[in-house]
Amino acid sequence: MIGHLLRRIIGGLIVLLALSALIYALFYLAPSDPAILACGKGCTPERLADVRTAMGLDEPVLTQYWHFLQGIVAGRDYPFGPGVRHCPAPCLGYSFETSQPVTTLLLDRIPVSFSLALGAEILSLTLGIGTGLLSGTRRFRWFDRLVNGLVLAGYATPVFLVGLLLLLLFCVHLQWLPFPTYVPFTTDPLLWAQNLILPWISLAVIQTAAYARLTRAGLADSLAEDHIRTARAYGIPERRILWRKALRGALLPLVTLTAVDLAQIITSAVLTETMFGLPGVGQLLVGAVNQIDLPVVVGVTLVTGLIMVCANAAADLLYAAVDPRVELR
Amino acid sequence: MIRDLLRDRGFVAGAVIATGMVLVAVTAPLLAALAGQDYTTYHDTLLDSARGGVPIGAFGGISGEHWLGVEPGTGRDLFARLVYGAQVSLGVGIGATVLEVLLGVTVGVAAGLGGRWADAGLSRVIDLVLSVPSLVLAISLLAIVPQDWPRPIILAVVIAVLGWGGTARISRGETLTLRTRDYVAAAQVAGAPWWRVARREILPGLTAPILTYAALLLPTNMVVEAGLSFLGVGVRPPTPSWGQMLSTATTWFRADPAYVFLPGLLLFLTLLSFVLVANGLRRVLDPRQREVLR
Numbered sequence: 001m002i003g004h005l006l007r008r009i010i011g012g013l014i015v016l017l018a019l020s021a022l023i024y025a026l027f028y029l030a031p032s033d034p035a036i037l038a039c040g041k042g043c044t045p046e047r048l049a050d051v052r053t054a055m056g057l058d059e060p061v062l063t064q065y066w067h068f069l070q071g072i073v074a075g076r077d078y079p080f081g082p083g084v085r086h087c088p089a090p091c092l093g094y095s096f097e098t099s100q101p102v103t104t105l106l107l108d109r110i111p112v113s114f115s116l117a118l119g120a121e122i123l124s125l126t127l128g129i130g131t132g133l134l135s136g137t138r139r140f141r142w143f144d145r146l147v148n149g150l151v152l153a154g155y156a157t158p159v160f161l162v163g164l165l166l167l168l169l170f171c172v173h174l175q176w177l178p179f180p181t182y183v184p185f186t187t188d189p190l191l192w193a194q195n196l197i198l199p200w201i202s203l204a205v206i207q208t209a210a211y212a213r214l215t216r217a218g219l220a221d222s223l224a225e226d227h228i229r230t231a232r233a234y235g236i237p238e239r240r241i242l243w244r245k246a247l248r249g250a251l252l253p254l255v256t257l258t259a260v261d262l263a264q265i266i267t268s269a270v271l272t273e274t275m276f277g278l279p280g281v282g283q284l285l286v287g288a289v290n291q292i293d294l295p296v297v298v299g300v301t302l303v304t305g306l307i308m309v310c311a312n313a314a315a316d317l318l319y320a321a322v323d324p325r326v327e328l329r
Numbered sequence: 330m331i332r333d334l335l336r337d338r339g340f341v342a343g344a345v346i347a348t349g350m351v352l353v354a355v356t357a358p359l360l361a362a363l364a365g366q367d368y369t370t371y372h373d374t375l376l377d378s379a380r381g382g383v384p385i386g387a388f389g390g391i392s393g394e395h396w397l398g399v400e401p402g403t404g405r406d407l408f409a410r411l412v413y414g415a416q417v418s419l420g421v422g423i424g425a426t427v428l429e430v431l432l433g434v435t436v437g438v439a440a441g442l443g444g445r446w447a448d449a450g451l452s453r454v455i456d457l458v459l460s461v462p463s464l465v466l467a468i469s470l471l472a473i474v475p476q477d478w479p480r481p482i483i484l485a486v487v488i489a490v491l492g493w494g495g496t497a498r499i500s501r502g503e504t505l506t507l508r509t510r511d512y513v514a515a516a517q518v519a520g521a522p523w524w525r526v527a528r529r530e531i532l533p534g535l536t537a538p539i540l541t542y543a544a545l546l547l548p549t550n551m552v553v554e555a556g557l558s559f560l561g562v563g564v565r566p567p568t569p570s571w572g573q574m575l576s577t578a579t580t581w582f583r584a585d586p587a588y589v590f591l592p593g594l595l596l597f598l599t600l601l602s603f604v605l606v607a608n609g610l611r612r613v614l615d616p617r618q619r620e621v622l623r
Contacts, residue, residue: 015457015460018457019457019461026470026473027469027473030473030474031474031475032473032474032475037472037473152339152601152604152605152608153601155545155548155600155604156548156597156600156601156603156604157597157600158552158555158556158559158572158596158600159556160555160556160559160572160575160576161575161593161596161597164575164578164579164582164589164593165589165593167582168582168586168589172582172583172586264462267462267464267465268462268463268464268465270464270465270468270556270560271464271556271559271560274559274560275579282465285465285468285469286468286560286561289468289469289472289561289562290561294473297469297472297473298469300465300469301462301465301466301469304462304465305461305462307462308460308461308462309460312460
């Protein structure tokens with residue numbers, strides 16, 4: 001187990017290193033000039049020259065990349081104009097547009113993205129497994145059909161469309177809710193939830209459809225297995241078969257999906273955050289793109305990569321932990 | 330098989346709407362000319378400047394001249410913008426899907442047929458593509474691409490480059506199964522070169538699973554395009570796209586709700602029709618799914 005864990009961590013680190021090299025090469029060897037892309041909207045020739053020397057863009061790319069890696073481990077100082085901008089230890093770059101280290105900008109935003117993702121994941125798991133089970137037992141034919149239709153519709157509905165309609169209905173038409181503004185959980189948990197409920201719902205729609213479909217298919221597969229038939233032959237009540245035996249097999253694949261999906265939502269909630277004006281990582285990225293702030297773009301891309309790699313590793317370990325058939329090599 | 334498909338009401342409805350949308354996209358210039366409108370002309374006189382530029386008249390200013398009304402703020406003809414928007418949505422979606430299938434099948438079959446090292450190396454690449462945060466990377470890439478490059482093509486390429494992992498994984502898996510079959514082994518023993526084995530023995534067996542998968546990829550790619558255009562990194566104005574129109578609608582939905590519904594409804598209907606087609610195809614082509622999906 002420990003050996004496997006170690007191998008997994010080293011493998012993940014290698015993937016991360018490859019990813020960072022790839023991203024660095026993409027952004028700094030692209031046909032556009034990185035200095036212009038990092039200089040911001042109100043760019044002057046003097047400022048451009050300052051940014052160019054500060055980022056060390058005149059040096060060979062490999063040296064630049066090496067300095068970048070050094071910055072992540074040991075921090076880095078950028079000589080900018082007359083002064084020096086310090087960027088402490090896990091330094092992912094320095095945003096000259098906002099005069100802040102990228103790491104600081106990211107740390108401010110991650111709680112928002114995490115709140116959004118966690119709520120949406122819990123909501124969609126509950127709703128998805130619930131509807132999947134109800135339709136999987138095939139007790140109600142019409143319900144089964146309804147779920148099937150909703151699952152298909154869920155696939156065809158972009159997140160921002162759901163968000164727009166929810167805003168239109170609840171904030172403009174019925175006026176039950178104010179327009180969402182982010183309130184930290186530590187300030188007021190109730191207001192936190194109230195402001196996040198619409199974003200949660202719009203994110204959960206698609207995920208719920210996917211979970212319902214998986215639960216339903218999983219239950220059908222698991223009910224068809226031999227040990228269920230044996231249990232039925234022994235006269236064990238159907239309800240007990242369902243809850244004790246079939247459910248276990250049906251929900252196993254979901255467990256591993258959860259970790260990856262949570263990471264997916266954290267990294268791909270860009271649309272929801274923009275739609276509802278939530279100051280998360282996605283909004284930081286879109287803002288940086290519009291403000292022409294390359295270091296932030298690179299930083300966000302790297303951190304989302306890190307989150308995905310960790311989630312994939314966690315999923316593998318979880319899978320081995322819950323499914324006795326999987327042996328760790 | 331075709332009879333099975335035609336018995337599926339969802340598939341038929343989806344196929345009809347999807348075909349209609351493709352026709353609309355192809356004949357967009359013709360349709361706009363028929364309406365006597367184009368998608369760039371501003372009509373200031375049709376806007377109520379006292380209310381911030383909302384179209385005059387009911388339902389976004391519908392009239393004999395402007396069949397679906399005009400855009401708030403600019404007064405551009407909505408019908409023309411919507412039919413041209415279909416071009417971007419479908420063009421980018423189909424283009425990206427075709428590229429993904431080409432790339433994915435090539436890599437997948439190469440991994441499945443190649444030796445141990447080729448398979449190990451390519452599988453790692455596939456894993457990497459699958460675990461990359463694609464939406465974030467797409468936004469970042471589109472931000473650094475020079476602005477004068479042809480935007481729809483760039484969009485399709487970026488979506489495809491970040492999204493071929495699934496196709497590759499399925500192709501690899503199917504190839505690994507197929508190569509254990511006797512007829513493939515026979516071809517190999519008879520001395521057929523690897524490319525002939527791939528083309529004559531493996532590819533026909535891949536058609537059904539790849540077709541089912543690609544059918545669902547198409548609407549997914551269209552959603553991605555709409556999302557990217559919604560975020561402002563998609564096609565450049567004045568080229569219209571449904572996603573971009575929806576993003577404009579976010580600033581107008583209090584004053585002019587009609588403007589949200591038209592692009593939204595079109596996008597939803599088009600996506601739903603393609604999902605229904607994909608669902609029908611899967612039912613027929615994948616016998617395992619038949620019972621489960623009923």
